[in-house]
Amino acid sequence: MKRLIVAAGGGGDAVAAAMLHAALYGDDGGPALILTYSWDRLIVDPVPGPRSPADFTGLRQLTPHVWAVPGTATLKPPHAATLPRLAAELPHTFAVIDPYAGAAGITRQLNELITRFTPETIDLLDVGGDILAHGDEPTLRSPLADALTLAACARTETPVRLLVAGPGLDGELPADVLRPRLGPLLTTFTPEHAQVILPVLAWHPSEATALLTATAWGARGLCEIRDAGLPVPLTAEGPTVHQVDMAGAFADNRLAQAVADTTTLHAAEEHCRTICGTSEIDYERAKAQRRSEQRPTAAVPHDLPTQIKNFEQAAATRGITHTTVRRLAESLGLTHEALPHLTPLNPAHDTRLPASVWKLHHTGVQETWPS
Known part of the structure; x- marks a missing residue:
């Protein structure tokens, strides 16, 4: 495989990676290898936090520490994930980031893949731009996953290109905050690029990537996302992709700096609590607890x-x-x-x-x- 794309936050970033591949590379070199978390929100997976390879059955080993997820893979109960279906519907190879070994473990995974496949290009893709956070922004809600991948990619043996698509579409850092942190415009997604993943978005719950494709089609207005109802402007800036200086982004991200040497997810979470006040997994744990205490709602209310x-x-x-x-x-x-x-x-x-x-x-x- 000539192209290695790292989905910075997993989930929708992995879907957007397929659109990025269509926009930048087309059929050149065939399908990409997409390295991604299996980390679905509670509306899909009732268990807080990311899934590890041990939570799956039917994975295919690529290197000593990297496992690919075929479309036939399944999750051990009570876990659930969108990744097997994504692998079944898109032509690319999807492999699981294992954050339970910390940023050091992710770096090891990347170096193994680079040695095994010698890709011509390596891209780290984040939809929305929260990977460019400094760590003290009050609107920051899910910094941990991106900080781990940023730290890992900044320390690989081979240079990685950092790309941000859809500035502000994840509802975390506003586009006005992100704009000075972005580098040159690399490309702008078109309806043709969006069409590649449109069937997936009929069932995949990603919000930021859905808005990325919607703005590529021309949608404009103000969109509410997430359970908190965060307002996200839909503008002509939505479908853009910018290249960002990797070293500068890593140097400016206090959390990425702090987790760079971690060897466990627990240690990375502790740094996240210290720097950002909380961890997104803490948020998921609290939300899961609230749900367990609520009366179950009928799947489809009559009204x-x-x-x-x-x-x-x-x-x-x-x-x-x-x-x-x-x-x-x-x-x-x-x-x-x-x-x-x-x-x-x-x-x-x-x-x-x-x-x-x-x-x-x-x-x-x-x-x-x-x-």
């Missing part, structure tokens, strides 16, 4: 259309034009199994938006679809 209408009316008063299916599902207390039932009710299902992006009725904002 679902009415609940959706009430949500839309309230969102419109906040100036919102779009939301995500994940945000809507969590707001209504729905389970992951209910997501397919939302799709037919989505007013955007007959447009060129990803199925996971929900366009509110009667917002007065028109998309500028490319011809």
Whole structure:
């Protein structure tokens, strides 16, 4: 494989890696090797934190410490993950980042892959740009995964190119904060590039990558994401990809600096709590505990259309034009199994938006679809 792409935060970054490959490399060299976390939010995986190779059955060993996830792989209960289905539907090879050995372990994984495959290009891709955090930003919510991959890539034996797509689309660092930290524009995603992953986004719950494709199609407005309802502007800056100086990003990221020598995920979490105040896994643990104490909600409430209408009316008063299916599902207390039932009710299902992006009725904002 000529191309190695590291998905900085896993999840949607792994999906976006397929779009990046289409935009930059096309069919040159065949499919890529995409190294990614298996780290799905609680709407998919009821167990907080990332999955390790030991949580899977049916993996394929690539190197002593790297395992590929074929489409036939399964998860040991009670774990769940989107990665096997992603591997089944996209032509690329997906391999699991194992953060339980800390940043030092991820560096070892990378060096083994570089030795084994000698790729012509190595890209570290982050959608949204929170990988460029310094660690003290009040809007930062999930810095740990990105800090670990940034530290690992900064210390590999072979140079890695750092790329940020969709500045601000993850709802963490606003585009205005990110803009001075970005490097030159590398490319801008087009509808043709977005089409490569559009079928995946019919079921994959990624929000930032869904907004990346939506803006590539021309969606504009203000979108609410996550359970907290973070407002994310959809602008012409959304589908852009920027190259960033790796050494500078690593030097400016206090958390990445702190975790660079860690050999366990526990140690990395301790640094995250010290520098950022908390760890995203702590947030997931607390959320999972709250869910366990709540009365289970029926997968598909009988009054679902009415609940959706009430949500839309309230969102419109906040100036919102779009939301995500994940945000809507969590707001209504729905389970992951209910997501397919939302799709037919989505007013955007007959447009060129990803199925996971929900366009509110009667917002007065028109998309500028490319011809």
